[in-house]
Amino acid sequence: MKRVLFVCTANSARSQMAEALLRHFGGGGFEVFSAGMAPSEVDPRTLQALQDFGLETAGLKSKSVESLADQHFDFVISLCDKAHMECRHWPGSGVVMAWDFPDPKDSGDPKAFARSLQEISERIRLFVLVNSKDVKSEVKSVQPLDFFKSLADETRLRCLLLIAQQGELCVCELMAALALPQPKISRHLGQLRKVGLLLDRRQGQWVFYRIHPLLNDWMREILQTTLEHSAQLLETPRARLGEMNSRPLAEGSICDEEDVNGI
Template sequence: MKRILFLCTGNSARSQLAEALMRHMCRDSAVTIGQFEIMSAGMAPESVDPRVYEVLNYHNINADNLTSTLASSLQDQHFDVVITLCDKANKECALFPDSDALIHWDFKDPKPLSDSQGFYDVFDGLKAKIALFLMLHGDNQSDTIGAVELFKIMSDPLRLRILMLIHDERALSVGDLTKALQASQPKVSRHLALLRDSGVLHDQREGVCIFYHFPADLPQWIQHTLDTVRNGQPALINQEKIRLSAIKNRKKPQSIN
């Protein structure tokens, strides 16, 4: 089980919303249920702002047992992830030097505002951040490669286009990739071998053809990165897709979904 700590200055608004919301979202997800222990704390704790309860009650989220906790009282405990929610707390994250990850989500303090709208806005922003966090960290996925290695792989234009083509087609043979990319077979094969050895692609033989595809347990953060590139740069492989569609009697794998 991973231990998550939301850290803020007063532990009276943003971090309380984050703690209650993430617990609620974890309970609602079959993927993340039981995988996280979630807490919050503050550098100078204050009482929980009544508008926190208003927002949580509006969204039917359990607001029981919310209490302000002094961050220094937790510094001897290990947290897998510490998420700071204001700039001041971000400067104090050295309290938890053994944490596996320190993340900063900067949200404007809603307490100085006279009404509750700022609290609703913080809630909506936190919901989007937490949903992405849980999507990327919620399930037990294989350790393929790290971010540095992935971006090195994607920095090569030919490898990037290979990944984008397989993203669209689900699986492609060496021959089809060679025709679509207008590159030599040895060159394409070298890049495919690198992608396979890194764990980003798997290969599978069917008859005389070898097809390359993404593994079923590809980590969500890698899948999300590929999805973002494909949708953010939709014209990247236009010509390659046109050439691919022009291949007559193109063989497709039977056992790769």
């Protein structure tokens, strides 16, 4: 398990987002920490943005880099210039990286925190793709015609939007959300994976699907814009998903992934 530390000045927004996102997308392959050069309280808008994204926020708190100074990390990743200057020679670190994202606290945009979370999530997905041993799919460039053909089918569009909104979903969750049988859901997921829109990973008995981390930015923006302006498309599916009794990560839950690997 690789140890990753995210650092920024206050450890109140960007590094907290990165910590929560890597825990969510990392599939248990990373031990994740965050800290600040001058730690303060976690900004409530950070917690709200994470919760709106469907991420767990329990246990997130601001910490100082001094509290972790004697620990080894495979990656030390700064999210602002100041933190990078002060942490570029972290004792015993493997790789030191600089990800410079604007501080959403300095913005007057009411969507600044949501936008920061989206931008950091794209970088986290790429980081997981490059550093995860579980990723076996080859990188494929999605062709514009294949992209728009995929959006032209209602089931595929709803699958893409639900996955983009939730981060990851398995077949059983999409079956519940869309009230469709497993063979139909699996067939559409297979088509989306074949053209390069989705990436899958196995965790125990489940296979999870997520938007491909290397999807073109303009394609990702179209999905995000559609999410923002077509809430009615997902109103019923989200309600069904919320009522699902046995989500796949719940203890004792059952998810029928028959034929998923043979798509």
